[in-house]
Amino acid sequence: MDKPTRRIGVLTGGGDCPGLNAVIRAVTKDAIHHGMDVLGIEDGFLGLIEDRIRPLEERDVSNILTTGGTILGSSNKANPANMAVGRDTNGNVVHKDLTEACLITLESHGIDTLVVIGGDGTMTCAAPFVERGIRAVGVPKTIDNDLWGTDMTFGHMTAVEIATEALDRVHTTAASHHRAMVVEVMGRNAGWIALSAGVASGSDVILLPEMPFDIDAVCEHVAQRSTKGKRFTIVCCSEGAYPKGGAQIVERTDPTSPDPIRLGGIAKWVSGQIEDMTGVESRHVVLGHVQRGGTPCAFDRMLATLFGDAAMELILQQKYSRLVAWQGGRITDVPMLEAADKQRLVPPDEPLIAAARSVSTCFGD
Ligand code: F6P
Numbered sequence: 079m080d081k082p083t084r085r086i087g088v089l090t091g092g093g094d095c096p097g098l099n100a101v102i103r104a105v106t107k108d109a110i111h112h113g114m115d116v117l118g119i120e121d122g123f124l125g126l127i128e129d130r131i132r133p134l135e136e137r138d139v140s141n142i143l144t145t146g147g148t149i150l151g152s153s154n155k156a157n158p159a160n161m162a163v164g165r166d167t168n169g170n171v172v173h174k175d176l177t178e179a180c181l182i183t184l185e186s187h188g189i190d191t192l193v194v195i196g197g198d199g200t201m202t203c204a205a206p207f208v209e210r211g212i213r214a215v216g217v218p219k220t221i222d223n224d225l226w227g228t229d230m231t232f233g234h235m236t237a238v239e240i241a242t243e244a245l246d247r248v249h250t251t252a253a254s255h256h257r258a259m260v261v262e263v264m265g266r267n268a269g270w271i272a273l274s275a276g277v278a279s280g281s282d283v284i285l286l287p288e289m290p291f292d293i294d295a296v297c298e299h300v301a302q303r304s305t306k307g308k309r310f311t312i313v314c315c316s317e318g319a320y321p322k323g324g325a326q327i328v329e330r331t332d333p334t335s336p337d338p339i340r341l342g343g344i345a346k347w348v349s350g351q352i353e354d355m356t357g358v359e360s361r362h363v364v365l366g367h368v369q370r371g372g373t374p375c376a377f378d379r380m381l382a383t384l385f386g387d388a389a390m391e392l393i394l395q396q397k398y399s400r401l402v403a404w405q406g407g408r409i410t411d412v413p414m415l416e417a418a419d420k421q422r423l424v425p426p427d428e429p430l431i432a433a434a435r436s437v438s439t440c441f442g443d
Contacts, residue, residue: 098150099147125150161174191215201419236377258358260345266318268422274430301358
């Protein structure tokens, strides 16, 4: 057997989400109880590149279970193996491989095991370290719930709760004004937030990236509701949804980010089409980062604590290069590198789609 872990480095990478602190707390407390040291790496892999690493004691993680965000900070731009370090004379972003420097930093702090809390992008950043023999375990986070190998990531349920509450709120104002309201939710290329919040709120139309929609079918549904005396329509629209024959709407691109595409704008387009094609007055709302902020819901606090404990269990068993996962209602683990750069999308036979159709929800297909 290898030497047991003495000093853990923990980092949170990619977009933040509710529940990150709950994982940091669980890992730190458990590690300290087992006589290990814990160092917090600030701002994800950026802290490793810039050598911003600090010890975590029990007092640092006390009272953070219910706090949103991450006490360590995060970055969705820092990929040590392909780090944007500036621009050339033509204005193109120049990238450099900083892996070796990061390995020296890890050694200088005596970190013998990494706990990497993140999504597919963060697991991709971790891959060169794992391939060079650094001991690491992964913990799956993202509001999008699109990480391969796990049925559920923490942070997702909180985002669904926030989106559902927003949809409930626009419901009453839509009914008062006899309008259509189109609410854009996050999720990148995965429609999990839109599907769950759409069903939970009883949205009349749900638009998913996995099911390109026919705008005529959407407008027909809105018009039919009017003829049946239902003088309002709620559309829950994923930011990655797009019309058949069309393309996703990109709100901005960030060439310094490993995942440069930022989606946004589809709700505005759908809302305009509804108003033009049906004459029903329409408004759109973009929920954006509201879905990522604030206190985690009870489920996410539980899942994050379970995941933190499971990560420590892997370390104690010296089972490295594994990603903690939740499958079929139980904790398990999968190969960490297989989750890198893979997305878990909503499958066509997802039971929630059938359940939504059974209550007359339109998917515009
Ligand atoms: O992956 C999480 C997520 O919130 C996506 O749902 C969204 O598309 C993206 O991150 C937004 O990224 P940023 O915080 O860089 O705007």
